[in-house]
Amino acid sequence: MKIFVLNCGSSSIKYQLVENDSKKVLAKGVLERIGMAGSFLKHYSVYDYAVELKKPAHNHTEGIQLILKALVDNKIGVIKNLSEISAFGHRVVHGGEAFREAIIITKNVIDDIKKCIPMAPLHNPANLAGIEACMGLMPNVPHIAVFDTAFHQTMPAKAYLYGLPYELYIKYGLRKYGFHGISHQYVADMAAKYLGRNLSDLRLVTCHLGNGASVAAVKGGESIDTSMGFTPLEGLVMGTRCGEVDPAIIPFIMDREDMTGKQVYQYLNNKAGVLGISGLSSDFRDLEKAAECGDERAQLAMDIFSYRVKKYIGAYAVAMGGVDAVIFTAGLGENSPVIRKNICSGLEFLGAHLDTEKNNLRGEIREIGSYGDAVKLLVIPTNEEMVIAEETARLCANVVTL
Ligand code: AMP
Numbered sequence: 001m002k003i004f005v006l007n008c009g010s011s012s013i014k015y016q017l018v019e020n021d022s023k024k025v026l027a028k029g030v031l032e033r034i035g036m037a038g039s040f041l042k043h044y045s046v047y048d049y050a051v052e053l054k055k056p057a058h059n060h061t062e063g064i065q066l067i068l069k070a071l072v073d074n075k076i077g078v079i080k081n082l083s084e085i086s087a088f089g090h091r092v093v094h095g096g097e098a099f100r101e102a103i104i105i106t107k108n109v110i111d112d113i114k115k116c117i118p119m120a121p122l123h124n125p126a127n128l129a130g131i132e133a134c135m136g137l138m139p140n141v142p143h144i145a146v147f148d149t150a151f152h153q154t155m156p157a158k159a160y161l162y163g164l165p166y167e168l169y170i171k172y173g174l175r176k177y178g179f180h181g182i183s184h185q186y187v188a189d190m191a192a193k194y195l196g197r198n199l200s201d202l203r204l205v206t207c208h209l210g211n212g213a214s215v216a217a218v219k220g221g222e223s224i225d226t227s228m229g230f231t232p233l234e235g236l237v238m239g240t241r242c243g244e245v246d247p248a249i250i251p252f253i254m255d256r257e258d259m260t261g262k263q264v265y266q267y268l269n270n271k272a273g274v275l276g277i278s279g280l281s282s283d284f285r286d287l288e289k290a291a292e293c294g295d296e297r298a299q300l301a302m303d304i305f306s307y308r309v310k311k312y313i314g315a316y317a318v319a320m321g322g323v324d325a326v327i328f329t330a331g332l333g334e335n336s337p338v339i340r341k342n343i344c345s346g347l348e349f350l351g352a353h354l355d356t357e358k359n360n361l362r363g364e365i366r367e368i369g370s371y372g373d374a375v376k377l378l379v380i381p382t383n384e385e386m387v388i389a390e391e392t393a394r395l396c397a398n399v400v401t402l
Helices: 060-072 107-115 124-137 150-154 166-172 181-195 249-256 261-270 273-278 284-292 296-319 330-335 337-344 356-360 384-401
Strands: 002-008 012-019 024-032 040-045 050-054 085-092 143-147 203-209 213-219 222-226 325-329 376-379
Touching: 002 060, 002 124, 002 384, 012 060, 012 384, 024 060, 040 060, 050 060, 060 124, 085 124, 085 384, 107 124, 124 143, 143 181, 143 384, 150 181, 150 222, 181 203, 181 213, 181 222, 181 325, 181 376, 181 384, 203 296, 203 330, 213 296, 222 296, 249 261, 273 284, 273 296, 284 296, 296 337, 325 330, 325 337, 330 337, 337 356, 337 376
Parallel strands: 002 085, 085 143, 203 325, 325 376
Antiparallel strands: 002 012, 012 024, 024 040, 040 050, 203 213, 213 222
């Protein structure tokens, strides 16, 4: 069964065509600069073709048309006909409380995703633009929405409610939702498989450390707490996002820097985090290089980042009454021995000892702790597209058997 997986941003579309039975990626790519001058498509196929096509895409519909054309192209295509695609799996960032799991998209589902726009004003409109474009172009195949928030819907009220008047939760749904759920769920499943244990018996701290970053406490396969909140701004210090700060700082900045609330929100999303601290870059590769050359603020940014992750690991170990494994994933978690070392130093009292040699190795899923440790330290490459493809296939199977 071939499934087309999409992750639509406001000006970009990332995609994969997945053969779900064999778990093979037939083609993948990214279309960038939608609605701007110079839009281009980078397309890779299973036959090792990599092409960059400079073609205008004024909107998501034109963008998806370009991608579908590439899939069936005589030279670079991987299928003969679009009818070979059995279903579309769409990543949706915010599903609010309405969606506890993936769902087949109907008009009502679209209306409910629209209701979540105030909570994800940057992401949900772009996700919807992709859904509507695909449904317009391919109306006769099932379209499935897979939510970043759904995995965290198992959090108890004591974890998801803020210390705010309860009416605000009732009136506006003001609560912690958490994000990166597709990734946290995937690496938790993979950790159980790797360790040869039942997920239902495990207490895991999953650290998704990329440009956006979050930690989750996964107990018995369910998320019981996570660091991101009402929006992806809460929690860890990230590439450009501040993570948790004293809320009193917001009116202070508005007053002293003469900004509106909206401007401060953008400032805390785009100019803060390790970029703001270092004054140099949001990319840890740049920070690591600069720190090696003696840049103190780059080093400080990395220290603040690692310290915050370490605090969450400690907090979640306590919240779960212990921890069996700490898992690192995403761009930084998978690729930076330096950051993993910073985070893991001090976890020895928990029973987790980083093995420096194993930490420096590259590769697929691997253990980086010392042999025989009570608490395992694992690096597990995330694969959100595969989760979306699997969820899409699962729901399509239900359609057939109904
Ligand atoms: P993601 O958002 O998961 O794609 O992660 C992207 C981020 O991962 C980049 O901005 C870098 O900060 C970080 N990253 C990726 N590769 C490396 C690497 N080899 N060393 C250090 N950081 C990396």
